[in-house]
Amino acid sequence: MDERKLLRLLEAALEVSEYTDKIDILSYTNKPKRMVAQIKELCSILSGLVIASDYKRGQELFAKRDFEANEEFFQTIFEIGRRHKILNPDKSRTTYGKLMYILQDSQLVEDTLGFNCVAPLKTVYDLLKSHNALDVLRDDRVSIATKEILSEGRGRREIQSEIRSKERAIEVLATKYATASVRRGGSEGGIDAEAIRQCLYSIGDNHAFLRTNRDPCDRMIVYLKKYFDPESPGSHPTQSLAIRSGRGGARLSHDHSKQYSYVLQSLTLWREILHGEHMFRLWSLAEQDLLSTSTTYRLRDTGQGLNRVQYAPKTARLMQLILQRAQKSIGYWVGSSVIHMGDHNVPNAFLFIDKYSQVYRILLPICTTLSQIPELEKKPAIKKYIDAEFGGTDALMREVLCDFFRHGTLLCFHVPFV
Numbered sequence: 187m188d189e190r191k192l193l194r195l196l197e198a199a200l201e202v203s204e205y206t207d208k209i210d211i212l213s214y215t216n217k218p219k220r221m222v223a224q225i226k227e228l229c230s231i232l233s234g235l236v237i238a239s240d241y242k243r244g245q246e247l248f249a250k251r252d253f254e255a256n257e258e259f260f261q262t263i264f265e266i267g268r269r270h271k272i273l274n275p276d277k278s279r280t281t282y283g284k285l286m287y288i289l290q291d292s293q294l295v296e297d298t299l300g301f302n303c304v305a306p307l308k309t310v311y312d313l314l315k316s317h318n319a320l321d322v323l324r325d326d327r328v329s330i331a332t333k334e335i336l337s338e339g340r341g342r343r344e345i346q347s348e349i350r351s352k353e354r355a356i357e358v359l360a361t362k363y364a365t366a367s368v369r370r371g372g373s374e375g376g377i378d379a380e381a382i383r384q385c386l387y388s389i390g391d392n393h394a395f396l397r398t399n400r401d402p403c404d405r406m407i408v409y410l411k412k413y414f415d416p417e418s419p420g421s422h423p424t425q426s427l428a429i430r431s432g433r434g435g436a437r438l439s440h441d442h443s444k445q446y447s448y449v450l451q452s453l454t455l456w457r458e459i460l461h462g463e464h465m466f467r468l469w470s471l472a473e474q475d476l477l478s479t480s481t482t483y484r485l486r487d488t489g490q491g492l493n494r495v496q497y498a499p500k501t502a503r504l505m506q507l508i509l510q511r512a513q514k515s516i517g518y519w520v521g522s523s524v525i526h527m528g529d530h531n532v533p534n535a536f537l538f539i540d541k542y543s544q545v546y547r548i549l550l551p552i553c554t555t556l557s558q559i560p561e562l563e564k565k566p567a568i569k570k571y572i573d574a575e576f577g578g579t580d581a582l583m584r585e586v587l588c589d590f591f592r593h594g595t596l597l598c599f600h601v602p603f604v
Contacts, residue, residue: 332389
């Protein structure tokens with residue numbers, strides 16, 4: 187069965203599973219027994235869905251109803267779910283956490299369960315290395331084959347030319363590095379051209395993902411510096427970022443200069459987290475911390491219900507380095523620089539990574555709205571309304587930004603999870 191079909195089956199099984207409802211509760215019954223029963227129930231649901239969707243394949247796998255004999259199948263389907271979430275943070279928003287908690291518990295009861303549910307995540311590097319094809323990544327054409335082609339401010343002819351150039355580079359790489367024996371008919375250990383194409387497309391998707399997440403932070407920093415002075419609040423109320431605790435939902439009291447610095451450092455930190463290799467490294471380390479058998483969790487009431495509180499040393503170490511980098515780039519820091527991890531604010535690595543994967547979902551609608559205001563101003567009736575109601579386009583832009591910079595950054599930065 188292909189990976190997309192397995193992913194749909196996993197999503198369907200997780201949607202109906204009541205695992206966390208039956209495990210993450212205060213009860214005097216034997217918790218390990220409940221864990222084993224619920225994990226086996228999920229595996230039974232998956233088995234039934236596989237048989238229903240592909241009877242022949244299902245019969246081959248589950249004729250003897252032996253979960254242990256199908257360890258590889260369960261590892262594969264759970265790995266697909268984890269990999270899909272990392273590459274598509276908008277997806278599996280209600281099921282990924284449940285999946286990770288199931289895998290977390292499966293590590294604790296593996297002896298009783300009889301099989302291991304966890305397999306390492308598949309990466310482009312691992313695939314190429316296993317086929318002795320790492321030279322693909324060293325080829326100069328990789329930069330052309332994996333670059334993102336942007337359409338903003340460019341003509342169709344130029345875009346089409348770049349697309350053709352990219353596709354040519356992909357085909358050259360796929361043909362050049364496909365194992366000769368595979369091209370002739372295939373042999374064990376070789377890599378075919380299609381696998382190389384998929385690797386190159388995956389790297390390209392990674393570039394697009396990182397830009398989509400990082401760019402809203404960059405644009406908000408540009409807006410902050412363009413429309414607000416770091417020292418002087420100005421005479422108009424919408425030019426001042428000052429806040430006072432208890433007013434308008436504010437939890438702190440900052441004058442204009444201090445709040446400007448606070449907003450800038452928040453956006454800079456978000457950008458550093460979402461930049462380059464950091465986001466995927468954080469995902470990888472967060473999963474390692476969650477699935478660690480040496481650092482187990484405790485079920486505690488954190489003030490927001492029962493949560494699994496588990497320290498995440500690997501994620502915390504990388505986060506400390508990212509924070510230091512952000513502090514160095516700014517030169518100063520407002521407030522505490524403590525990394526909350528494994529406490530009542532951020533109970534575990536899953537809630538930490540989930541929090542920061544939502545940043546672009548918060549910033550992107552604001553950036554999109556602001557980018558459309560100059561276009562709307564071209565319509566005489568709307569321009570007349572903007573001038574009469576707000577005093578011009580710049581004043582309108584400043585009012586939208588001021589509201590977010592006063593209260594939105596505080597909410598996003600302090601609330602443990604969005």
